[in-house]
Amino acid sequence: MGAQAHHHEESFVSKYVFSHDHKMISKQFLVTAIVMGIVAVMLSVFFRLQLGWPGESFAILETFLGKWAPGGVLDRNAYLALVTIHGTIMVFFVLTGGLSGTFSNLLIPLQIGARDMASGFLNMLSYWFFFFSSVIMILSLFTEGGAASGGWTVYPPLSALPQAMPGSGMGMTLWLISMVLFVVSSLLGGLNYVVTIINLRTKGMSMTRLPLTIWAFMVTAILGVLSFPVLVSAVVLLLMDRTMGTAFYLSDIFIGGEALDVTGGSPILYQHLFWFLGHPEVYIVLLPALGISSEVIATNARKPIFGYKAMVGSLLGIGFLSFIVWGHHMFVTGMNPFLGSVFVFTTLLIAIPSAVKAFNYITTLWQGNIRFTPAMLFSIGLVSTFVTGGLTGIILADSALDVNVHDTYFVVAHFHIVMGMSAIFGMLAGIYHWFPKMFGRMMNTKLGFAHFWVTIVCGYGVFFPMHFVGIAGAPRRYYEYSNFDFLGSVMDLQPLISTFAIVGAIGQLFFLFNFFYSIFYGQKSVQNPWMSNTLEWTTPVRHVHGNWDGPLPEVHRWAYDYSNPVHDADFVPQTTPALSGEEVH
Amino acid sequence: MKLLILLVVVLGLVAAVQLSKVYQLSISLRGKREEDISEADNRLNGGLFLAFMVAFYVSFVVLLVKYGSYGTPPASEHGVAVDRLMDFNMAIIFVVFFIVNTLLFWFSAKYYHRADRKARFIAHDNRLELIWTVIPSVVLAIIIAYGLQTWNEMTGEASEDALRVELYSKQFDWTARYPGADGEFGQANYNLITPMNALGIVTEDGVAAALTEIEEKIAKVEEEINYEKGHLLAEWAAIEAELNDDHGHDDHSHDNHGHDDHGHDAHADDHGDGKQALEARMAEIEHMLESDKVNILTEAAFEAKEDKLYRLIRHRQRIQEIRNFDFDGELTAWESGMDDQIVKGEFHLPVGREVEFVFRSRDVIHSAYMPQFRAQMNTVPGVPTRFKMKPTITTDSMRTVLENPEFDYVLLCNKVCGAAHFNMQMKIVIESQEAYDTWLSEQGEFIVKEGSEEPEMEQASAQKESQTITASL
Numbered sequence A: 001m002g003a004q005a006h007h008h009e010e011s012f013v014s015k016y017v018f019s020h021d022h023k024m025i026s027k028q029f030l031v032t033a034i035v036m037g038i039v040a041v042m043l044s045v046f047f048r049l050q051l052g053w054p055g056e057s058f059a060i061l062e063t064f065l066g067k068w069a070p071g072g073v074l075d076r077n078a079y080l081a082l083v084t085i086h087g088t089i090m091v092f093f094v095l096t097g098g099l100s101g102t103f104s105n106l107l108i109p110l111q112i113g114a115r116d117m118a119s120g121f122l123n124m125l126s127y128w129f130f131f132f133s134s135v136i137m138i139l140s141l142f143t144e145g146g147a148a149s150g151g152w153t154v155y156p157p158l159s160a161l162p163q164a165m166p167g168s169g170m171g172m173t174l175w176l177i178s179m180v181l182f183v184v185s186s187l188l189g190g191l192n193y194v195v196t197i198i199n200l201r202t203k204g205m206s207m208t209r210l211p212l213t214i215w216a217f218m219v220t221a222i223l224g225v226l227s228f229p230v231l232v233s234a235v236v237l238l239l240m241d242r243t244m245g246t247a248f249y250l251s252d253i254f255i256g257g258e259a260l261d262v263t264g265g266s267p268i269l270y271q272h273l274f275w276f277l278g279h280p281e282v283y284i285v286l287l288p289a290l291g292i293s294s295e296v297i298a299t300n301a302r303k304p305i306f307g308y309k310a311m312v313g314s315l316l317g318i319g320f321l322s323f324i325v326w327g328h329h330m331f332v333t334g335m336n337p338f339l340g341s342v343f344v345f346t347t348l349l350i351a352i353p354s355a356v357k358a359f360n361y362i363t364t365l366w367q368g369n370i371r372f373t374p375a376m377l378f379s380i381g382l383v384s385t386f387v388t389g390g391l392t393g394i395i396l397a398d399s400a401l402d403v404n405v406h407d408t409y410f411v412v413a414h415f416h417i418v419m420g421m422s423a424i425f426g427m428l429a430g431i432y433h434w435f436p437k438m439f440g441r442m443m444n445t446k447l448g449f450a451h452f453w454v455t456i457v458c459g460y461g462v463f464f465p466m467h468f469v470g471i472a473g474a475p476r477r478y479y480e481y482s483n484f485d486f487l488g489s490v491m492d493l494q495p496l497i498s499t500f501a502i503v504g505a506i507g508q509l510f511f512l513f514n515f516f517y518s519i520f521y522g523q524k525s526v527q528n529p530w531m532s533n534t535l536e537w538t539t540p541v542r543h544v545h546g547n548w549d550g551p552l553p554e555v556h557r558w559a560y561d562y563s564n565p566v567h568d569a570d571f572v573p574q575t576t577p578a579l580s581g582e583e584v585h
Numbered sequence B: 001m002k003l004l005i006l007l008v009v010v011l012g013l014v015a016a017v018q019l020s021k022v023y024q025l026s027i028s029l030r031g032k033r034e035e036d037i038s039e040a041d042n043r044l045n046g047g048l049f050l051a052f053m054v055a056f057y058v059s060f061v062v063l064l065v066k067y068g069s070y071g072t073p074p075a076s077e078h079g080v081a082v083d084r085l086m087d088f089n090m091a092i093i094f095v096v097f098f099i100v101n102t103l104l105f106w107f108s109a110k111y112y113h114r115a116d117r118k119a120r121f122i123a124h125d126n127r128l129e130l131i132w133t134v135i136p137s138v139v140l141a142i143i144i145a146y147g148l149q150t151w152n153e154m155t156g157e158a159s160e161d162a163l164r165v166e167l168y169s170k171q172f173d174w175t176a177r178y179p180g181a182d183g184e185f186g187q188a189n190y191n192l193i194t195p196m197n198a199l200g201i202v203t204e205d206g207v208a209a210a211l212t213e214i215e216e217k218i219a220k221v222e223e224e225i226n227y228e229k230g231h232l233l234a235e236w237a238a239i240e241a242e243l244n245d246d247h248g249h250d251d252h253s254h255d256n257h258g259h260d261d262h263g264h265d266a267h268a269d270d271h272g273d274g275k276q277a278l279e280a281r282m283a284e285i286e287h288m289l290e291s292d293k294v295n296i297l298t299e300a301a302f303e304a305k306e307d308k309l310y311r312l313i314r315h316r317q318r319i320q321e322i323r324n325f326d327f328d329g330e331l332t333a334w335e336s337g338m339d340d341q342i343v344k345g346e347f348h349l350p351v352g353r354e355v356e357f358v359f360r361s362r363d364v365i366h367s368a369y370m371p372q373f374r375a376q377m378n379t380v381p382g383v384p385t386r387f388k389m390k391p392t393i394t395t396d397s398m399r400t401v402l403e404n405p406e407f408d409y410v411l412l413c414n415k416v417c418g419a420a421h422f423n424m425q426m427k428i429v430i431e432s433q434e435a436y437d438t439w440l441s442e443q444g445e446f447i448v449k450e451g452s453e454e455p456e457m458e459q460a461s462a463q464k465e466s467q468t469i470t471a472s473l
């Protein structure tokens, strides 16, 4: 490619719409994800209103949901549809497409010293598949029978039989189509990321000098490439059961006053296929967040990340193990108890690399010189939620205990804290940290502080009490609980939880305002505002095609020489050659 | 009103933008940059972490004190073991939770940024890393061993003399079935479900009725196919062409023998007879075309009908096969079901006796969740599942323990199954063996034998009741 200072005129369309430039595509992913995130949060506030104050009328529900909330009271089917679409959007659109799409795209070429992704065209396609998949998912909310309502896992037969519930009609079909497009997007993106990391590293950027962000993105992409195709199989078989009279998942069913003529299938088969993706998926959501926080914590603690090799090893370990634990979602499906034991064992093994990561983060803070940028606050928050939520995973992995808490609010608490909060915190940390790189301007720090404190207080406020609700025996995906007096006083927590949810949602306005305001009016950024070592901060603030005006940078050291006593400055960019006699990593 | 709200929002936004601009101008004038976090801000955030930690721990303890019991005390034998295991695991994770969060927040507060300090350069320490790999491994090994031991006890085979109860789920209620005096559940088949026979228990009449029903369906579809106008006209035209053709040359070699459906492959048959048959068929078609059964279908719709017919015939085959079922050589399939007892609304179990549940589902996956017994198992259409337990506390004793005379054990549905999922429950009564025996003897049998009154009415009214409950949900 050579020196790339040429600037041909670009039309609006090729620059902003069908751009092949990874930096622009990353911004497209981010803005789409933020819009989807707003929808998903609003949906959760809607159904939290019903859970907090069951049966009460809220004018806002009728305004937004119309016939789904007659008289301001949420309809029972609509409740399930909202929960389902909330979960689907959060997991896939915000935290898979949004998180990986934004930061893998932005950072992989910039941090490994490449001019762009291996294939800019496939990268563009990846975004547009994501975009259309998002549009279809949103449209499904407006179908006659409502959106898919069987939970984000859409287990058949419920999801296979339109007779079973209104949400299993057109809404379900759109859900499945949207998912297929989504997987295409993920695969195009994932293959591109892996190929780019392996082939396009600049001179001196050996694998062991890669920033942990890149390692995390790579493991994530590999997980996605290996597991998403299995989801497609599951989804396609389900589509066939729905439309072509096959019986992959169906057998011996009597519904709607009629015995169906399907036999021989098994609903459990779907669950195996789904969770073969589903469990790696939770790491697809989490690992990029861990990568981002590793980078942010090292930079802002002004210390090398502690135990770089162990961090890489634990990423690989988690990645590998995540493929052999899916059965922990199926302990009560009637699976052979011995098989259950195997999954107990493999699942609990994951706690070891996870513990290593947590302790390494904490040791990185120890004796650091911590600068509390908003990104740093969110990264520290991430470590807390990762530990708090991860620990309850030990309970759920223990099949004997899972029997009693499976599908209760205990699970909801667990995965929101360990996956929801951690990954959202990682994503927000990434946005605050790399905003200057994306938009050439700074976000307002004070608003960032306010945003963080509201978010962590409300986040824990919402999800921590849910453990107690769940352990008392409250099932999830319930429209209301007033029919059970054995739950007793624990239900007093519901209005409290909903209040935190509402305040937390409103608190996100700090962020939204800051984000959109700063794109246009934020303080102009300097080249390396955080005094960071990684390569992206050696590019000009103004975006150029090919990333570097001159030749590609050459790398002489790893990314974590912070406060290295051999050097005067407290950071040593990767492009700095070794001093004479210095031993470099 | 809505306009007013919109106005306020827009004005608020404009005001916020303007305020921010002023703020930014002021910090720019002072030469301050966003990335420079002042020492005061660093100290503040560090302090807030400590404050947050304290608030977090205090609320945790408050929650624990107020809501920390696991709902109701365990009312089954394995439930006690499960709760003990839970206590053990909880103790471990509490310790780790407090240690790790405390270190995290404490270090954050302690090491906030000061211009005159430099961070300590330490990149790794093999000994430390070994420690925090080995200690978790050992702790996890213990957790796994203890957990699996409990799991194996829970999931072992039920004992020979365990009571067997079937729990049957459908949108949106539960039905329990007891095997009756013979100790055997009658065979059930989903094809035999009717309002009177909600579980589809196999009876001779049931199979006959199901066959009649499917025959009717087959006949109807066949008729629709046979009376399709387009196909009739085509057949008629084909026969006419063949007849005309035959006038010309009188040999048998051509193979256009008309519509295959009419078995015209008998080349050897008398030519005159063949002709007569064809003419008869033409007359028949003309007659059919005049009848009001004639219908017009698109080619796609016609194929769909043929497909449906094929499926119905296959389905009929399956129903016929129910008859072939042989049961242990002693009782026939239907005989063993006759004394089964079917109950709705609530079911009873004797205290201190092991019970093995057998779960079936009619339509979608449900999950039988009995929180007080620490028991749960999915019910899966087409795939029977099992769970065994031994209730240890009667409803009455539990009421005393909880000081709540209203208390009842419940069976809930814990797998989303549709609109009324949240209300799909059944009461469980645990009582002494005598009380249980009395209760059971009052439950009618599935097929009341000759001589006694009350035929299947009980059933039917229970069914109706459940329908009204569902409808009024």
Ligand code: HEM
Binding pocket: A041, A044, A045, A048, A083, A084, A086, A087, A088, A090, A091, A095, A150, A151, A152, A153, A412, A415, A416, A419, A420, A421, A424, A462, A476, A477, A478, A501, A505
């Ligand atoms: C705005 C903050 C949020 C609130 C108040 C919230 C609340 C809830 C609640 C109450 C449920 C229903 C649980 C049930 O009945 O099963 C739920 C479901 C779910 N949420 Fe969230 N949530 C939030 C954010 C998130 C995030 C960040 C994620 C990302 C992982 C997420 C993922 C899910 C998933 C996967 C489900 C399960 C949906 C299902 O049952 O199919 N949520 N959420």
Ligand SMILES: [Cu+2]
Binding pocket: A278, A279, A282, A325, A326, A328, A329
């Ligand atoms: Cu999993």
Ligand SMILES: [Cu+2]
Binding pocket: B366, B367, B413, B414, B415, B416, B417, B418, B420, B421, B422, B424
């Ligand atoms: Cu249910």
